[in-house]
Amino acid sequence: MLRMFYVILISLPFIIYYICKVHYIARHVEDYSEEKRYRIARRCISIMMHNGRIKTDSYGQELLPKEGGYVMYSNHQGKYDTLGIMISHPTPCTIVMDAYRSKLPIADSFIDLVQGSRLDKHDMKSQMRTILKIADEVRGGRRYIVFPEGGYDHNKNDLQEFMAGAFKCATKARVPIVPVAIIDSYKPFGVNSLRRVRTQVHFLSPIPYEEYTGMTTQEIAETVKSRISVVIDRQLKLKSSGGRNLPLEKRKSESN
Secondary structure: OHHHHHHHHHOHHHHHHHHHHHHHHHHOHHHOOHHHHHHHHHHHHHHHHHHHOEEEEEEOHHHOOOOOOEEEEEOOOOOOHHHHHHHHOOOOOEEEEEHHHHOOOOHHHHHHHOOOEEEOOOOHHHHHHHHHHHHHHHHOOOEEEEOOOOOOOOOOOOOOOOOHHHHHHHHHHOOOEEEEEEEOOOHHHHOOOOOOEEEEEEEOOOEOHHHHOOOOHHHHHHHHHHHHHHHHHHHHHHHHOOOOOOOHHHHHHHOO
């Protein structure tokens, strides 16, 4: 938490400015396209990373679908996860977030800026409405980030169970699923230190609807988790042995 408090403290004037800007944007929606909003969001993330001494290495952007909507399913490690993925994702995307957490200061304004969705975990009817809303938006071309593990307490680089229900957004929209592997993403705001920190984001080969259409959501969850696990295990082994990241050709074959 030390880094988070430090970043908030030294970025306070900037934070106040952008919160006011988000409120202004909300009153003038017609003047701000999704692309413009996303540029503002990434600018915010970039400044936060600079002030927080955070670097993120990203791989696999060339594997992302060039057209249409899709859902990215990533492992979950901490508060930095969404920011690391967004700064690595070149085109506009957004996030589905727990309704309670999304109302916290700063997070509330950020969700509004990227026009994300809030999921109430305690109201089944509300959850279904949110899932249908997301499916409709993705079908229309939007890109969403979903964390099927739900929570992230003490996950670190260990994968937890992927909840099958999280994959209904993609199955109902009939769009590609993009597995995303994040590594060391818990360190920026989960390690009590101000030392420079480096994280990784790996976009894996998309799973087209035609490939998973005959599978149950539980089978889809296990498939996505398995593909993410392969990349994380390999990268951690390389890191522990002092090796470098995998060449693109190997990453492609392992994500298939």
